[in-house]
Amino acid sequence: MTVRHFLTLNDLSDSELATIIERAVEMKALRKQHIENAPFPNHVLGMIFEKSSTRTRVSFEAGMAQLGGSSIFLSPRDTQLGRGEPIEDSARVISRMVDIIMIRTFEHEKIERFAQYSSVPVINALTDDYHPCQLLADIQTYVEHRGSPQGKTVTWVGDGNNMCHSYINAAAKCDFHLNIACPEGFDPDQALVSKNSDRVTIYRDPKEAVKGSDWVVTDVWASMGQEEEQKEREAKFAGYEVNHELMKLANKDAIFMHCLPAHRGEEVSGELLEDESISVVWDEAENRLHAQKALMEFLLNHRK
Known part of the structure; x- marks a missing residue:
């Protein structure tokens, strides 16, 4: 099983990026028409936040719900990561329990190490170096x-x-x-x-x-x-x-x-x-929801 990660835009080919954008526009239209599109029932998104957020948390959590799944919010106060557990260990454990993971953290090297040891797709929801979503x-x-x-x-x-x-x-x-x-x-x-x-x-x-x-x-x-x-x-x-x-x-x-x-x-x-x-800017903010839904769909489909 191939696992694809999204740590920077360079993790996508030019054509894959264009396809995700096209799908995001389509998903937005479906949402506006109140047409249900929930292809991932019982799928769980793990959301690891070391930096606070409004748009990122709401868009990912709402997006996964609209795709038919659910989300778990994890802050440093809620996990052993905040108590010094090695990233490699957390990645191997958490990825055995959820289907996809997004991480919002400081050093980009952290998310690279997490992805290296994760058995499910990892999404960069912001690091000090990049914000591809x-x-x-x-x-x-x-x-x-x-x-x-x-x-x-x-x-x-x-x-x-x-x-x-x-x-x-x-x-x-x-x-x-x-x-x-x-x-x-x-x-x-x-x-x-x-x-x-x-x-x-x-x-x-x-x-x-x-x-x-x-x-x-x-x-x-x-x-x-x-x-x-x-x-x-x-x-x-x-x-x-x-x-x-x-x-x-x-x-x-x-x-x-x-x-x-x-x-x-x-x-x-x-x-x-x-x-x-x-x-x-308001359309731009809303589009975090639709673009990330298209991204999650893309990454989850590549696991099949």
């Missing part, structure tokens, strides 16, 4: 609103963080060019940038980066675990707010995304976030 939702959202992102220009404004890294992978998978606007000292991983140098350009001026863009995206300036750096980061990222003035430099039909939660008045203006003629 969010990219599934973002790609789905662009496809729904504007069609294929192939050949488009996407601009990331902000920290070169886990979301930025996943956008670099998405640029290669979906064949778009990625502009990254970030202050010095906040660049994404240099090795990842170099590997994708043919489609990634680094800017220090957000205005230059956004010119001619079809899709603009940002994230909070201080991610989980960086709260003590908030004030320092606010100073470093001065001028990096995405607002109507900045979006005017993008293409006329450009759309704005944010993975949420948003800090209005910092990385994005409240006016832009609420302007549904440009901002698609």
Whole structure:
């Protein structure tokens, strides 16, 4: 039995990614029509959270229920992982009791080790290095609103963080060019940038980066675990707010995304976030549900 994991977008071929996005759109339509689609009765999703979450927990838990299964929420307080049990041991035990596992944690190396010893599919629901599930939702959202992102220009404004890294992978998978606007000292991983140098350009001026863009995206300036750096980061990222003035430099039909939660008045203006003629953040948030359902279906079907 082959076990497929989803730790980064690179775990999917280009065609598999396109198929999952297409299926996510289809599943969303079925949901809107109140057509039941529950192919996995009695299947159990194990949800391991070392970082807190709203969208990730609700979307995975609701998604597995809609697929006909159930979920178990596990925090460090609830498991031996929080008391120092080796990841390898936890992976081997938990994967014998559930059908699929999602993990939201800190070091990416942790999820790689867990997947190595798991007998069921493991999904990266966020690490410090990557957030591929969010990219599934973002790609789905662009496809729904504007069609294929192939050949488009996407601009990331902000920290070169886990979301930025996943956008670099998405640029290669979906064949778009990625502009990254970030202050010095906040660049994404240099090795990842170099590997994708043919489609990634680094800017220090957000205005230059956004010119001619079809899709603009940002994230909070201080991610989980960086709260003590908030004030320092606010100073470093001065001028990096995405607002109507900045979006005017993008293409006329450009759309704005944010993975949420948003800090209005910092990385994005409240006016832009609420302007549904440009901002698609609520569709983007909802699409976490549908994209992850399509992903779980894909991974579970590959176990058969």
